[in-house]
Amino acid sequence: MGDAIRDRSIGRIIAEANNLNAEQVEQILAYQRKNGVRFGEAAVALGLANGDEVMWALSQQFHYPYAPGTAKSLGEEVVVASNPFSAQAEAFRGLRSQINMRHFSGDRKAALAVLSPESGDGKSFFAANMAVVFSQLGGRTLLVDADMRNPRQHEIFKLNGNAGAGLSSILSGRAETQVIRAVPDLPSLFVMPVGTVPPNPNELVERPAFGLLMRELIGKFDYVIVDTPAATFGSDCTVIAAHAGAALLLARRNRTRAESVNALAETIANTPAGIVGVVLNDY
Numbered sequence: 001m002g003d004a005i006r007d008r009s010i011g012r013i014i015a016e017a018n019n020l021n022a023e024q025v026e027q028i029l030a031y032q033r034k035n036g037v038r039f040g041e042a043a044v045a046l047g048l049a050n051g052d053e054v055m056w057a058l059s060q061q062f063h064y065p066y067a068p069g070t071a072k073s074l075g076e077e078v079v080v081a082s083n084p085f086s087a088q089a090e091a092f093r094g095l096r097s098q099i100n101m102r103h104f105s106g107d108r109k110a111a112l113a114v115l116s117p118e119s120g121d122g123k124s125f126f127a128a129n130m131a132v133v134f135s136q137l138g139g140r141t142l143l144v145d146a147d148m149r150n151p152r153q154h155e156i157f158k159l160n161g162n163a164g165a166g167l168s169s170i171l172s173g174r175a176e177t178q179v180i181r182a183v184p185d186l187p188s189l190f191v192m193p194v195g196t197v198p199p200n201p202n203e204l205v206e207r208p209a210f211g212l213l214m215r216e217l218i219g220k221f222d223y224v225i226v227d228t229p230a231a232t233f234g235s236d237c238t239v240i241a242a243h244a245g246a247a248l249l250l251a252r253r254n255r256t257r258a259e260s261v262n263a264l265a266e267t268i269a270n271t272p273a274g275i276v277g278v279v280l281n282d283y
Helices: 002-017 022-035 039-045 051-061 087-104 123-135 167-171 201-206 208-220 236-244 258-269
Strands: 111-115 141-145 189-192 223-227 245-252 274-281
Touching: 002 022, 002 039, 022 039, 087 111, 087 123, 087 274, 111 123, 111 208, 111 236, 123 141, 123 189, 123 223, 141 208, 167 201, 167 208, 201 208, 201 236, 208 223, 208 236, 223 236, 236 245, 236 258, 245 258, 258 274
Parallel strands: 111 223, 111 245, 141 189, 141 223, 245 274
Antiparallel strands: none
């Protein structure tokens, strides 16, 4: 009985998504009965759906949100949303499990700042995908773009430009609306972009307002991931990590120098932030 209900639910999702008429649905059901396969397999065999569409239907049934590769609402860099069954996406899920056990479990709540020594290490790509995999657990997840030197999250998630309301607006004391944006197709994920790029990013994160904001966000969301400027730009990233409460260091294979990572780790060790780990990025 349970399997019948599940197949019928999948069939309804596939039929609605592909605008199948009653005759086509009956063809699929007849093929299903004759060959003893599931509705999705029958639809693919008859050319009325493809494998990606069946996987999308399953994701809807099991409340596992992702945007298919053809979705225009997200950038191609968000691989765990556009291609969630790839080896790359599986690697992000493995990291999520490790971070969850080391950082987000227990009574102490903190945000996770993603840091890297140099520009081009893939930090924004990494932060974006980690935010998505945490949102797929079902908890309210916020990605804060605190890289006010070279912000990219508004581009990655296609948030209609970076000008206007954002983190810089809040820290500058301006009253703004829609500072936190919901991400289409990923109902548990929210992004706070930088907004207008300010001339004084270091001074803004040094202000008490940033610490107060981080505490408020940590209290309102289940998971908070923070993108930061590269360490080569100055002390911004260490100040941000200190207010976040935890740091994850990112290095890029065959590019980032070991001494740069060690120097950054030593700097973070002298702040209130705990180092969750170091990730070697191939991206």
